[in-house]
Amino acid sequence: MLGELGQLALCFALALSLVMAISGLLGAGADQPNALVARRIASASTLGMMVFVVLAFGTLVTAFVTSDFSIADVANNSHTLKPLIYKITGVWGNHEGSMLLWVLVLSLYAGAVAGLQRGERLTSAALGVQGLLAAAFLLFILFTSNPFLRLDPAPFEGAGLNPLLQDPGLAFHPPMLYAGYVGLSASFSYAAAALMVGEDGWARAARPFMLVAWIALTGGIALGSWWAYYELGWGGFWFWDPVENASLMPWLIATALLHSALATEKSGAFRTWTLLLAIGGFSLSLIGTFLVRSGVLSSVHAFASDPTRGFFIMMLILCAIGGALALFAWRAPTLKGGASFDTVSRESALLLNNVFLVGSCAAVFVGTLYPLALDALSHGQQKISVGPPYYALTFAPIFFALLLLVPFGPELGWRRGNLKASARALAPAIGLAAVAVVAVLAIASPRSLTGTLAFAVAGWLIGAAILDFRKRKGARASAFAAALAHAGLGVTLMGVAGTSLWRSEALDVVGPGETMHVGPYTLRFDGVTQVQGPNFQATQAQLALMEKGRVVTLLRPEKRVYPAEGQETADTAIRTTGLRDLYLALGDDRGNGRWTIRAYVSPLAPFIWLGALVMAMGGALSLWGRLRVRLPTPEPAVQPAE
Amino acid sequence: MNMKKRRRLYFAAALVAAGGVLATAIVYELGNNVLYFYSPSDLATKHVGPGVAFRIGGLVEKASVHHGAGADVRFTVTDGARVVPIEFNGVLPALFREGQGVVATGALRPDGTFDASEVLAKHDEKYMPPEVVAALKRSGRWKEGE
Numbered sequence: 001m002l003g004e005l006g007q008l009a010l011c012f013a014l015a016l017s018l019v020m021a022i023s024g025l026l027g028a029g030a031d032q033p034n035a036l037v038a039r040r041i042a043s044a045s046t047l048g049m050m051v052f053v054v055l056a057f058g059t060l061v062t063a064f065v066t067s068d069f070s071i072a073d074v075a076n077n078s079h080t081l082k083p084l085i086y087k088i089t090g091v092w093g094n095h096e097g098s099m100l101l102w103v104l105v106l107s108l109y110a111g112a113v114a115g116l117q118r119g120e121r122l123t124s125a126a127l128g129v130q131g132l133l134a135a136a137f138l139l140f141i142l143f144t145s146n147p148f149l150r151l152d153p154a155p156f157e158g159a160g161l162n163p164l165l166q167d168p169g170l171a172f173h174p175p176m177l178y179a180g181y182v183g184l185s186a187s188f189s190y191a192a193a194a195l196m197v198g199e200d201g202w203a204r205a206a207r208p209f210m211l212v213a214w215i216a217l218t219g220g221i222a223l224g225s226w227w228a229y230y231e232l233g234w235g236g237f238w239f240w241d242p243v244e245n246a247s248l249m250p251w252l253i254a255t256a257l258l259h260s261a262l263a264t265e266k267s268g269a270f271r272t273w274t275l276l277l278a279i280g281g282f283s284l285s286l287i288g289t290f291l292v293r294s295g296v297l298s299s300v301h302a303f304a305s306d307p308t309r310g311f312f313i314m315m316l317i318l319c320a321i322g323g324a325l326a327l328f329a330w331r332a333p334t335l336k337g338g339a340s341f342d343t344v345s346r347e348s349a350l351l352l353n354n355v356f357l358v359g360s361c362a363a364v365f366v367g368t369l370y371p372l373a374l375d376a377l378s379h380g381q382q383k384i385s386v387g388p389p390y391y392a393l394t395f396a397p398i399f400f401a402l403l404l405l406v407p408f409g410p411e412l413g414w415r416r417g418n419l420k421a422s423a424r425a426l427a428p429a430i431g432l433a434a435v436a437v438v439a440v441l442a443i444a445s446p447r448s449l450t451g452t453l454a455f456a457v458a459g460w461l462i463g464a465a466i467l468d469f470r471k472r473k474g475a476r477a478s479a480f481a482a483a484l485a486h487a488g489l490g491v492t493l494m495g496v497a498g499t500s501l502w503r504s505e506a507l508d509v510v511g512p513g514e515t516m517h518v519g520p521y522t523l524r525f526d527g528v529t530q531v532q533g534p535n536f537q538a539t540q541a542q543l544a545l546m547e548k549g550r551v552v553t554l555l556r557p558e559k560r561v562y563p564a565e566g567q568e569t570a571d572t573a574i575r576t577t578g579l580r581d582l583y584l585a586l587g588d589d590r591g592n593g594r595w596t597i598r599a600y601v602s603p604l605a606p607f608i609w610l611g612a613l614v615m616a617m618g619g620a621l622s623l624w625g626r627l628r629v630r631l632p633t634p635e636p637a638v639q640p641a642e
Numbered sequence: 643m644n645m646k647k648r649r650r651l652y653f654a655a656a657l658v659a660a661g662g663v664l665a666t667a668i669v670y671e672l673g674n675n676v677l678y679f680y681s682p683s684d685l686a687t688k689h690v691g692p693g694v695a696f697r698i699g700g701l702v703e704k705a706s707v708h709h710g711a712g713a714d715v716r717f718t719v720t721d722g723a724r725v726v727p728i729e730f731n732g733v734l735p736a737l738f739r740e741g742q743g744v745v746a747t748g749a750l751r752p753d754g755t756f757d758a759s760e761v762l763a764k765h766d767e768k769y770m771p772p773e774v775v776a777a778l779k780r781s782g783r784w785k786e787g788e
Contacts, residue, residue, distance in 0.1 A: 383679035390675035568736040587733035
C-alpha cells in the first residue's frame with residue numbers, strides 16, 4: 001500500500017504545484033480583487049503542495065525503515081541488516097530518493113516563502129516561479145525517476161547500499177548540500193519575480209533565504225570534504241574533482257550574491273547585477289545537479305545511467321536558465337539603474353569582491369566543463385582531465401587576491417570611503433600578520449614562500465576581524481556576522497596551507513612488533529584482528545603511538561567487507577590534537593602478518609573545517625538578526641543620482 | 643568632477659585588465675595542465691614520450707599483480723587488445739581487483755613501464771570508470787551487462 005500512497009501524494013503535489021504556478025503568476029498583477037484572490041490561492045496551494053511532498057517523502061522513509069522490498073527503489077538500495085540510521089539515509093543514497101529529497105527541500109522553501117511573507121505582488125510572483133520549478137521536478141520524478149515503482153514478486157532481501165555511503169559524514173552531506181542548492185531557488189524565484197513585477201525590495205525579502213542557502217552550502221561542502229578526508233584514505237581534503245567543483249561553483253556565486261545583494265539593499269547599487277547573480281547561482285546549482293546525477297562524471301554520486309534522465313534534466317536546465325535570462329534581457333533595461341558611488345567606497349570593495357568571486361568561479365567552471373565539452377566534440381575520442389595544478393595556478397591566486405582585500409570592505413563607508421583612514425584603522429591587523437609570519441618562519445620547516453604568505457594573509461584577516469569586533473562592541477549580535485565569517489576564512493586558510501604544504505607522509509610494510517616513523521611520531525604495529533560489525537566484517541589493525549618507549553595511545557585503522565553489497569571500504573584512524581592530525585590507513589595484506597600502512601601527519605588539518613564552521617556561524621548570526629527584526633522597515637530613500 | 647571621472651576610468655580599466663589577465667591565465671594553464679586519457683591500444687599508436695603525464699585505464703590482467711619491496715606493486719592493464727605494465731608505490735584502492743577496471747595517473751618510463759602516482763578503482767560493483775568502458779568498447783571487448 002505504501003507505494004500507492006506515495007504515488008498518489010506525488011500526483012496531488014504535482015496538481016497543486018501547477019495551481020501554485022498559475023495562481024502565483026496571476027496574483028503578480030496589480031492590486032485588483034482577482035489578483036488578491038489568486039494570491040490567496042497561491043499561498044494555500046503552496047502549503048498544500050508542501051504537505052503532499054512531505055507525505056510522499058515520509059512514505060518513502062517508512063518503506064525504507066520497514067524494508068518494504070515490494071518497492072523497487074527499496075529493494076535495490078536497502079537491506080534488512082543495515083543499521084536504522086543508514087536505512088533512513090539510504091532514502092537519498094540513490095537517484096530516485098535523492099530527487100524526491102530535492103523536491104522536498106524545494107517545497108519546504110516554497111512553504112517558508114508563503115508562510116513568512118504573504119499578500120504582496122512580489123511574493124505571489126515568486127511563488128509562481130517556485131511552482132513552475134516544483135512542477136518540472138515532480139514531472140521528472142513521476143516520468144523518469146519514480147521511487148514508488150513496484151516489484152512483483154518482491155524479493156526476500158534487498159541489494160544493500162553502497163558502503164561508502166554508510167557513513168555519518170556522508171549520510172547528512174546530501175540534505176545539507178540540497179538545502180543549499182535548492183535554497184538558491186528562492187533567490188532565483190524572487191529575482192524572476194522582481195523582473196516581472198518591476199519591484200524593488202526583493203533583495204531584502206530574499207535575504208533570509210540567501211543566508212540559509214549559503215549556510216547550508218558551506219556546511220554541506222565542509223561535510224563532503226571532511227568525509228573525503230577521513231574515508232578515502234589519501235589524506236587530502238579537496239581533490240578538484242568535478243563533483244566537488246559542482247558544489248563549489250554555486251557557493252562562490254552565492255557568496256558573491258550575499259555581498260552584492262547587501263549593496264543593493266543598503267545603498268541601491270548593482271541592482272541588475274544582483275538579479276543576474278541570483279539567476280546565475282541557481283543555474284549553477286542546476287548544472288551541478290546535472291553533472292553529478294547524469295552519469296557523465298565518474299564518481300560515487302553518479303546514480304543515473306539512464307540517458308532519458310540526463311536529457312530531461314538538461315531540457316529542464318535549458319528552460320529554467322534560458323527563461324530566466326530571457327526575462328532578464330527583456331525586463332532588466334526597464335528597471336531603475338543602480339545608485340552611484342565613489343571609487344573609494346564600500347560599494348567598490350563589494351564590486352571587487354564580486355569580480356574576484358565570479359572570476360574564480362569562471363576558472364573552476366572552465367576547468368570542470370572543458371573536458372566534458374572536448375569529449376562531446378570529439379565523440380569520445382579525446383578524454384582529458386584537468387588536475388589540481390590548473391586550479392593551483394588559476395583559482396588560488398584569484399582567491400588569494402580576494403582574501404587580501406577582504407578587510408577593507410567592512411572598514412570603508414557606504415558611497416564614499418576614506419582609504420587612508422581605513423588603512424590606518426587596519427594597521428594593528430598588519431601587526432598580527434607580522435606575528436604570523438615570524439611564527440611560521442620559526443616553527444615550520446621546510447620554509448615555504450606560499451605558506452608564509454598564506455599565514456600573513458590569515459593573520460591579516462583575523463586581525464581585521466578582531467578590530468571590527470572591537471569597533472562594534474555593544475552593537476546588536478548580527479553586526480558581528482561579517483567579522484565572524486571573515487575570521488573563519490582566515491582559519492580555513494591556515495588549515496589549507498598547513499596541510500597542503502607541511503604534511504609528512506610515510507608508507508611502510510610492517511610486521512607485528514615492528515615500528516614505523518612519520519613526522520615526529522613513532523608507531524608500533526601490533527598486528528590485525530577480525531571484528532564483526534552490524535553488517536560488515538572488519539580487519540582491524542592496531543598501532544601503538546610510542547613516546548620515549550611508552551605507549552601513549554592506540555590507533556585502529558580498518559578495512560571493512562560488506563557481504564550484502566560484496567564491497568570493501570577502508571576506515572582511517574585519526575588522532576587529533578586540534579593543531580595536528582595523525583592519520584593512519586590500513587593498506588594491503590602482504591602475507592606473514594605483514595601489512596602496508598600509510599601514515600600522514602597533517603598540521604592544522606582541523607582548522608579547515610573549524611573555519612567553515614565559523615563562517616557558517618557568521619551566516620547564522622546575520623540570519624538571526626534578520627529574523628528577529630523581520631517587520632518590514634521602509635527602504636532607505638536612495639535617489640539614483642544620474 | 644573631472645578628477646572623479648578619471649579615477650572611475652582607471653578603475654574600469656583595471657577591472658578590464660584583470661579580466662584579461664584571468665582569461666589568459668585560464669587558457670594558458672588549461673593548455674599546460676590537462677591530462678589525456680589513453681587506453682593501452684591508444685598508447686601503441688600515439689607514441690607518448692616518457693615523462694609526459696597522462697591517465698591510462700583498462701582491466702587489471704588476471705594473475706598479473708606482484709608485490710615488490712616495501713609498498714611497490716606491479717600489474718598490467720589490458721583493454722583486450724594490448725597490455726601495459728604499471729608500477730605503483732602506494733596503497734591500492736580497496737576495490738582494486740584482478741579483472742576489474744582501474745584508471746591510473748602517471749607517466750611512461752623509457753623502458754615502457756607506466757609509473758603510476760595514483761591508482762583509482764571503481765566505487766562499487768555496479769560502476770565501471772566511464773573511460774574504461776569507452777576503451778573496451780573501442781577495442782571491441784565490451785559486452786553489455788558485463
